Amino acid sequence: MPGLHNRVALVTGGAQGIGAAVASRLAADGAKVGVLDLNAALAQRTADEIVAAGGSARAFGADVTRREEVSAVVDELVGEFGGLHILVNNAGVLRDNLLFKMSDDDWSTVMNVHLGGAFICSQLAQRHMVEQRYGRIISMSSTSALGNRGQSNYSAAKAGLQGLTKTLAIELGPYGVTANAIAPGFIETAMTSATAQRIGMTIDSLRESVAAALPVRRGGLPADIANAAAFLAGEEAGYVTGQVLYVDGGSELV
Ligand code: NAI
Numbered sequence: 001m002p003g004l005h006n007r008v009a010l011v012t013g014g015a016q017g018i019g020a021a022v023a024s025r026l027a028a029d030g031a032k033v034g035v036l037d038l039n040a041a042l043a044q045r046t047a048d049e050i051v052a053a054g055g056s057a058r059a060f061g062a063d064v065t066r067r068e069e070v071s072a073v074v075d076e077l078v079g080e081f082g083g084l085h086i087l088v089n090n091a092g093v094l095r096d097n098l099l100f101k102m103s104d105d106d107w108s109t110v111m112n113v114h115l116g117g118a119f120i121c122s123q124l125a126q127r128h129m130v131e132q133r134y135g136r137i138i139s140m141s142s143t144s145a146l147g148n149r150g151q152s153n154y155s156a157a158k159a160g161l162q163g164l165t166k167t168l169a170i171e172l173g174p175y176g177v178t179a180n181a182i183a184p185g186f187i188e189t190a191m192t193s194a195t196a197q198r199i200g201m202t203i204d205s206l207r208e209s210v211a212a213a214l215p216v217r218r219g220g221l222p223a224d225i226a227n228a229a230a231f232l233a234g235e236e237a238g239y240v241t242g243q244v245l246y247v248d249g250g251s252e253l254v
Pocket of ligand 1: 013037039
């Protein structure tokens, strides 16, 4: 029997990239999955692909920064699938700029989506998790949490997610809810294509230069993150909480 049978998951930013890979993997492992994304059409396509592969999924067009929209999604998901056991805070945007050029809007957009969105989604999800005495909250941090040129907003938000994760672990642990973060390194998605463009490289040359400097000598794929998320989402990971798992090909070692 698949490991996540009878579990219900909500993946934010689940329409594409890492979120879509995580949603598909959790569904393949037996979970019923809500795919939440600003891009409702793309979220629907991802949900359709999951269903075509034999899984259960439902798409939701919503903005993680809008409490009333997320609340409606959580209510519908719980109403339809009968609970909420796994939350993956994955929705994200980039507004990269050097500090001296960064606008207030670049700053607040990134803080609101990554950190504010994770706060809203976690708060709305934990009500059900605490009631069920079971839950798994997984948030996408980044190696950029350790600092990255041009990303003062993003690195602050991703470091903030690590602090949020540890506090959720402390507050929710007594109720059977774990909270962990995954910190991906370079993972090939639309987001890294945009980064390549910003720094004047092709995605192929960026991948090659990243890979050459990594102990594992390759760039990461969304499936690498989905594998880590599947572990943290499982019942067997119940003694793992408040952790930040770097899934980065060893980038912090070099
Ligand atoms: P992506 O850009 O391919 O996908 C992000 C998704 O989030 C999109 O579908 C977008 O529509 C959605 N989204 C954006 N704002 C939203 C909002 N307000 N409400 C709901 N949905 C929203 O990005 P990717 O690469 O798949 O990244 C996923 C997560 O992983 C992000 O949090 C990112 O910061 C993080 N990450 C990615 C890395 C990479 O190398 N690709 C490295 C480290 C972290």
